[in-house]
Amino acid sequence: MTDEMKAKRELLFSGSKNGYDRVDQQTLDAMEAYCRDYKSFLDHSKTERECTAHTVALAEAAGFIPYERGMALQPGDRVYRVNRKKSVMLAVIGRESLSEGAQIVACHIDSPRLDLKPHPIYEDSELAYGKTHYYGGVRKYQWVAIPLQLRGVVALKDGTAVSVVLGEGDEPKFVINDLLPHLGGEQGKKPLNEAIAGETLNILMGSRPLGDSEDSDRVKLRVLDLLHEKYGICEDDLTSAELEVVPAFNATDIGLDGSLIGAYGHDDRVCSYAALKALLELETPTKTAVCMLADKEEIGSMGVTGMQSAFFDTFMEDLCESQGVALRVCYESAFCLSSDVTAAYDPNFAEVYEKRNDAQVNHGLGLCKYTGARGKGGSSDADAETVAYVRRVMDEAGVVWQIGEMGKIDAGGGGTVAQYMANRNITTIDAGVPVLSMHAPFETVGKLDCYMNYLGCKAVYLA
Numbered sequence: 001m002t003d004e005m006k007a008k009r010e011l012l013f014s015g016s017k018n019g020y021d022r023v024d025q026q027t028l029d030a031m032e033a034y035c036r037d038y039k040s041f042l043d044h045s046k047t048e049r050e051c052t053a054h055t056v057a058l059a060e061a062a063g064f065i066p067y068e069r070g071m072a073l074q075p076g077d078r079v080y081r082v083n084r085k086k087s088v089m090l091a092v093i094g095r096e097s098l099s100e101g102a103q104i105v106a107c108h109i110d111s112p113r114l115d116l117k118p119h120p121i122y123e124d125s126e127l128a129y130g131k132t133h134y135y136g137g138v139r140k141y142q143w144v145a146i147p148l149q150l151r152g153v154v155a156l157k158d159g160t161a162v163s164v165v166l167g168e169g170d171e172p173k174f175v176i177n178d179l180l181p182h183l184g185g186e187q188g189k190k191p192l193n194e195a196i197a198g199e200t201l202n203i204l205m206g207s208r209p210l211g212d213s214e215d216s217d218r219v220k221l222r223v224l225d226l227l228h229e230k231y232g233i234c235e236d237d238l239t240s241a242e243l244e245v246v247p248a249f250n251a252t253d254i255g256l257d258g259s260l261i262g263a264y265g266h267d268d269r270v271c272s273y274a275a276l277k278a279l280l281e282l283e284t285p286t287k288t289a290v291c292m293l294a295d296k297e298e299i300g301s302m303g304v305t306g307m308q309s310a311f312f313d314t315f316m317e318d319l320c321e322s323q324g325v326a327l328r329v330c331y332e333s334a335f336c337l338s339s340d341v342t343a344a345y346d347p348n349f350a351e352v353y354e355k356r357n358d359a360q361v362n363h364g365l366g367l368c369k370y371t372g373a374r375g376k377g378g379s380s381d382a383d384a385e386t387v388a389y390v391r392r393v394m395d396e397a398g399v400v401w402q403i404g405e406m407g408k409i410d411a412g413g414g415g416t417v418a419q420y421m422a423n424r425n426i427t428t429i430d431a432g433v434p435v436l437s438m439h440a441p442f443e444t445v446g447k448l449d450c451y452m453n454y455l456g457c458k459a460v461y462l463a
Helices: 003-012 025-043 048-061 218-231 235-240 266-280 311-321 327-333 347-352 384-396 418-422 447-462
Strands: 078-083 087-092 102-108 113-124 127-135 148-155 161-166 203-206 241-247 252-254 260-263 288-294 335-339 365-368 401-403 427-432 434-436 443-446
Touching (some): 025 266, 025 447, 048 078, 048 148, 087 266, 102 447, 203 218, 266 335, 266 447, 311 327, 335 418, 384 401, 384 427, 384 447, 427 447
Parallel strands (some): 102 288, 102 335
Antiparallel strands (some): 127 203, 148 161, 148 241, 365 427
16 A cells, blocks of 8 residues: 555544554553542442532532532632532633633433332241332343342431441342242243343342241341331331442452453443542633533433432522623533443444444543434434534543444434533533443443543533
8 A cells, every 4th residue: 555545544534443552651540540539439429319428528628619609709719519419510610701601511420220119128928028119221130139238318207317328348238039040931931121020129138037936027027126226217217218229349340451340330420420520620710610410310310409400500590690691691602511421332232233333442432422212312413513623622632532322223222411401502412431231230331431531521621
């Protein structure tokens, strides 16, 4: 091949490469340090309440203070506001007026899980169980026969909130039983999504009785007695509880080369941490930088702590009013990176992917012009100018990035908070880390992609 033809190919062909072929050793060292901190963040943030509390602790250590309505704000000021202990917004005030817009990164901190029902504990055949209701798009068969924890809060009638963590460290764990293969012939004939019914996702909570042999529900009594002994709660208190069943394992490196991270909750805490970490490191940006960590994305961003609530608008309006700026004026010039994970191409399931247009592990931050399902339903579909803007921002910052979709057109699809930001007249595009085994109790991501997501968030804040 002649030099002229090589030059033509370099000019005209897309040059997507494995990120490890594009970074130096200094970047790799920074990547490893970043990922160590990220794994610690995951281990401290297994529920949205825990994630919010840990975020506040990190923010206050970095000089952020709670925002109070009417507070005078100056460039460089660092403020945050918590919404009902389950979502949080943070901002670093920029040199320019909010009339020039804001640079926003919006993520979500809830993850697929199992929630205890209002009347969860029952006994059957001298075994005590806890009934659950799954939250978000889970594949039910993945939640059986793995160690589980119970985490959350119980609100008492007097207003006291009791934090509950069961199954941490060396404490006893929980499990959902599966059917043994010897008796699973009929079960094995069912479609994968029907083999484990939602009403069978009951956690095993105990087997030792308490009381005389002629008494009933003795195992349930012991379970309730242990809960009362440890937390002072009784069965009626569980009706006003938010207790989440999550996997009982911590984040860990994956692969002989340790190039991947396996954990529960990458979706979407891998993007939330990147957005948070990048914001905490800012000094005084040109435009005000805003990090939104929302709840309820996995069930449609509904509810008072979701992205469709007025929480985001209220905080932004308060910031705007402190500068005498109309909220609509700020939104017209604002930009939002909807930072949510995307599906990573998996050759084991190639039949549902479109390899030319799907994100790959180690190819960097995954941009998505649109998400949605099939005919782009439920997507904001960023315009060409927005994509070009993000390409420029990422390239100028040295971010390794790629662009793709989420599998074959008719195979499925997914959604993010992007449409709700776009509905506010904020220019928005999706971008996030490619994930293997998305929505499973144990998901896998590439370290290089995690680090590039962080660099991409920082680039947006500084643009």
